[in-house]
Amino acid sequence: MSLSAACEHPPLAESLREELGQLLGTRFSTSASVREHHGSDISALDPMPPDAVAYANSLEDIVSISSACYRHDTPMIAYGSGTSLEGWLQAAHGGVSIDVSGMNQVLAIRVDDMDATVQPGVTRKQLNAALHGTGLFFPIDPGADASLGGMAATRASGTNAVRYGTMRENVLAMTAVLADGRVINTGGRARKSSAGYDLTHLLVGSGGTLATIAELTVKLHPIPEAISAAVCRFPSVDLAVRAVIQIIQLGVPVARIELLDALTMRALNTYSSTQLREAPSLLFELHGSEAGVKEQIETVRMVADEHQGMDFEWAVHPEDRSRLWQARHDGYFAALALRPGCRALTTDAVVPISRLAECIDATAADLAQNGFVAPIFGHVGDGNFHAVILVDPLNPDEIQRAEAVAHRLAERAIALQGSCTGEHGIGLTKQHFMAVEHGQNAVDVMQSIKAALDPKQLMNPGKIFPRARSAG
DSSP, X not given: OOSOOOOOOOOOOHHHHHHHHHHHGGGEEOOHHHHHHHTOOSSSSOOOOOSEEEEOOSHHHHHHHHHHXXXXXXXXXXXXXXXXXXXXXXXXXXXXXXEOTTOOOEXXXXXXXXXXXXXXXXXXXXXXXXXXXTTEEOOOOOSSXXXXXXHHHTTOOOTTHHHHOOHHHHEEEEEEEOTTSOEEEEEOSSSOOOSSOOHHHHHTTSTTSSOEEEEEEEEOEEOOSEEEEEEEEXXXXXXXXXXXXHHHHTTOOEEEEEEEOHHHHHHHHHHHOOOOOSXXXXXXXXXXXXXXXXXXXXXXXXXXXXXXXXXXXEEOSHHHHHHHHXXXXXXXXXXXXXXXXXXXXXXXXXXXXXXXXXXHHHHXXXXXXXXXXXXXXXXXXXXXXXEEEEEOTTXXXXXXXXXXXXXXXXXXXXXXXXXXXXXXXXXXXXXGGHHHHHOHHHHHHHHHHHHHHOTTOOBSTTSSSOOOOOOO
C-alpha cells in the first residue's frame, strides 16, 4: 500500500559517502537490500529507502554521523528494531538511516533506586532478562520486542499502561544528539525536578524529529507477589466495555485489561492454535499481594456477572499466563492471516473511558456498513483500541474506502475529546489531524520548537509535520 511516493531529493553527496565510509568502514552501507530494510516499519506502507545506512556503536559514532550529515544538509532517521507503525522509519526525503541496534548494553541497574540506564538498542525483553533475580521488572509492553530508544521516541505504551503508565511516565533521563552533533543531557535520576524546561518529555514521543536518543534512564517496578490472569466472554462488545468502565470506576488496580472482539478471537485460534471461545472477550491481569489479588478477582468477577460475563477462566501458572498474553500480542499478525495476501490499515484511537463504548459501537457499524474484515482489539483499560482493516493492496477503491473509515474514526475520537493516536504516533500518516486535535496555534508552537532545535529540517523530516523550508 503506498501512502505517496518519496519526495524527490538530491543523491547522497559523494564527499559524505566517502567521509562516512572512512569513519565506519563496513558499518556503512549503500546496499539496496540493507537500505530497503531500513526504509520500512511493520505498517502496510511501502518502503521508502534511505540513501545509506550508518551503524552506530557508541555515542561518539552518533555525534560523528550527525555532524557529517549536518554539514552536508543530509536528513537523518534513527533506527532501532524496526517495529514501529505509521511510517516513522520511511525515508520520505532520503538521507542516512542511523542504526543504533548495536548500542545494546545495559549500563547500570540500581536496585535500591529502582532505575536502570541503558543504551537505545536494548530491547524490553533484554532489560527484563538482565533484571532477573533483582525483584524488579520493566513493565512497558507494546507487544513487539521493541528497542527502548524507539519506545521512548514513539511514546510507546501497551498492555500494562493502565497500571504502570506509558514511556512518558517511565523515562527519567536521556542523553541525546541534536542535528548538528551537539550532545544534551536531559532530566536526572531524582524522581522529580523543577529545574527549567522538561526536555526529557519533550523528546519522548518526538519520533526522532528533534534528536537521536543515545542513552536513557528508565524507572523499574517491583515484581508483584501474586499475578493472576483471566479470560471472560460477553454477549457483546458493548457489555464488555461497560464492565471495563465499572471496574475502573471502582478503583480496582488492574494491571491489564484487553478487549478482543469475536473476529479477533477467531483469528487468534487459527494463528496461535488456541481454543478460546469466539465471542467478545476481556483479558485481565491482576498484580498485588496474595490477599489483594484474591479480593480483586472477586470484584472483577462480580462486575463481569452484572454485565452477563461468562466462562471466567483464571490462569495462575506463569506458563498459562505467558501463553495467553503471547496470543494477544500476536493479534496484529493473526488478523493479517484472516485474509491471505491482504495488507492492514491500522487505527489507534483513544478516548475518555466513559466514551469508549460509544466510539467502538460507531466504528464497528462503519466497518460493517463498508463490508470490511476488521478485527477490533485494544488496551481498553485506558480507552485505547485498534481496528485492523484488511484490504486488497491491488484494489484502489477498497483502499480509499478503508482510509475513509480510518479518517472518520480519527475524527470521531477527537470529537469525543480523545486522540487520533494513543500509542503509534502521527508519523507520516496522520499529519492532517494535528491542527484538528490541538488547534493551529499549538501546532505552530510545536513547529517553532522543531525549527529551533533542527533549523535545517534534517531530523526525520516529513514526520509529524510536512517538511518546512530549511532555515539553514
